[in-house]
Amino acid sequence: MSTNTSVFPSTSFFQSDVWLFSVYLIATYEIVFWLCNGFLIYIEMFDIPSIDQYRIQKHKKKLRFQPDMVHLMIKQTIRNQISLVFLGPIFYYIFNYIGHVDIQGPRPPWSTILFQIALFILSEDTLFFWSHYLLHTPWLYKNIHKKHHVYKQPTGVTAVLSDPIEGIINQFAVWSILVLLKETHIFTICLWVTIRVYQTVMAHSGYNFPYITTQYWLPDLMPGALAHDYHHQHGKWSYGSFFSIWDQLMGTHRLSTSKKQIN
Template sequence: MVINNTVLSTTSFFQSDAWLFAVYIILTYEIVFWFSNSFLIFIELFDIPIIDQYRIQKHKKKLRFQPDIVHLMIKETIYHQLSLIFLTPALYFIFNYFGHIDIQGIRPSWSTILFQLALFILSEDTIFFWTHYLFHTPWLYKHIHKKHHVYKQPTGVTAVLSDPFEGIQTQLATWFMPIFIKETHIFTVCIWVAIRTYQTVIAHSGYNLPYITTQYWLPELMPGTIAHDFHHQHGKWNYGSFFSVWDQIMGTHRLTTSKKETN
């Protein structure tokens, strides 16, 4: 009888919405994260002329993967993966505390999906800009955010280099709007995870790749990799995530450095 109850409890857990939520979110993240980074790691290790022509920092010698940076990236990637596994199930209960996330119901209309994704992006971009801007104040930069800037020629995996406090900031920006929308569907949330993960990896890619980057299509509104690579080179300016609107309003939008600013 005890064995049967244990089997039933285990079966119920693996069929529960909380379990399915965690599986869907983690699988979506891992597929996008590792597919994108596998490509970037490959081109980081090997010189491929047809791709290398798009490297943003061509004026500098390619740094490659130094042993200390490799060690740091491996350690931080492991921490990041473990935190994803342990914290994602809790996100399900946060969703349902403030609203409701539908796991097994019928997919909503595309108009609803696109409307919610637009809200997610606008909310994330606003929260990310202001918290990122705050992290560049002297004390917070020195004690928290500097860890993310250790690699001035970023590649996709370096996106996970961050202090735990900065990790909280990133998660707040990512999940604020999805959590507070009264009704969301796992399909919409998985699309959001894919968009956010891809955007983060590509922003740190170090390459102005055609067709697959936002700056190729909307360079004035979404400078993407070019803006964020510039941010890593100089440790300032371009604090936005998806858009350059807040940077333009606050006077922190830069794609080139004037001689006056370098002196």
Template sequence: MDISSIPEDSSLEKTFFAHICDKYFYSSEWLTFTICIYISFELIFWLYNLCLVYIEYNDIPAIEKYRIQKHKPKLRFQSEMIREIKNETIKHQISLIFALSSVYPLLNLNGHVSIRSSIPSLFTILWHITVYILIEDFIFFWTHYLFHTRWLYKYIHKKHHIFKQPTGLVSVLANPLESVFQNQLGVWLGPFLIKEKHLFTLCLWMSIRVYQTINAHSGYDLPYISPQYYFPWLLSGTLQHDYHHQHARMNYGSFLTIWDRLMNTHKLQKDE
């Protein structure tokens, strides 16, 4: 970024991201993007997962009643699970920082990631996020659907299905090909297609996407904090993805139930 191209008066009313870019990230927009998106991911990932770990070791009656697989004992993170999660979480944290560092130049191939400008209007944020969700859900559904064909499942997607009783931390279990084509492609194609995207909206988008996936793997059909509680017909969520892990079939969507309903792959436990 050529600093001389920034209008002089911009220093008078520096936006939050412009301020941290100059103060902490050597005026590098690439570094600001990478770190801010990484922090958005990690913050939600660890906050939600630490709550789930606490719930797993402490039986809270008000929450226990929402546990989905009540016919099985609680996970309590047996040693095999801890080992698997530890390895995969460390690998995921390291690979994510490298993946994100290549996202910024890719997004700038079509339009520009705004970092120094003011935060967009609420209307712009909402329509951008809506487009991101629609595109992510489309990519996620169809790649996931393909990953459940015999060969791709055996050699790629099976790793994600090791645990039939999921918890938030197992959401990172994935073959690298799955991470790229199912997860990263789905998340970043929407922002790539919209020319002017703001870092604030992208941080919000990353937080929503991480929240959605941790929630889907939580093992608890919690009311109020789950989006599908408000729009059960339209939004996919914990009940759908938990069923998917139990049976390794049906419910391939991420945010929405649209594609599953069209392809006749939508199913809930209570439908049986």
């Protein structure tokens, strides 16, 4: 009589690379997303003078969380969270179709990690700018991108307000360069997710925070919330993601006057 030493047949699945990749990817996203947004939700609900001084749109009444706003954000956030469960395995197979993602091997040298992160940032910034620029053409804005501009005073969770088509376009900008790399490590991917989620949430924060934002250190090159908050206020200009280079070349570079708060 044959014996089976495996009590739980599904154990191999939970040790598989696709499972580990999905867990690492989703866990990284969730931790960064909710740590940042938890802080932003807290300061939106309570008046803290030492923090409120950095609010960009101080000339307007504080938005607060209105019932319709809360309902929309909850709906879109839940949709965003559910999509992550399906995107994890999909991304794994896409990334491994052309290249290879190392899940359980040793971390690569920092020189390799930083080089690949630089490629991710430069690629995403270029693709995001041009896709975002096109989304502001009349037909695409009215039928797709307008959903992201529901609120002229953005806060962190409004970053997930988007049409599904725009979501696919944004994901292409974030990940397209990765499939062209021969070898990528899960550590590098998680670091990239951390950087991208943090940058996106802080750009939508509505605050010109000192020290913890790119605009504090490099306001002209990486204007962060100063540029993106201006973009939401006016519904145009400042289309970039990380850098202002494309905006400056295209004559669409605009910043909030709140830049003076951190100088």
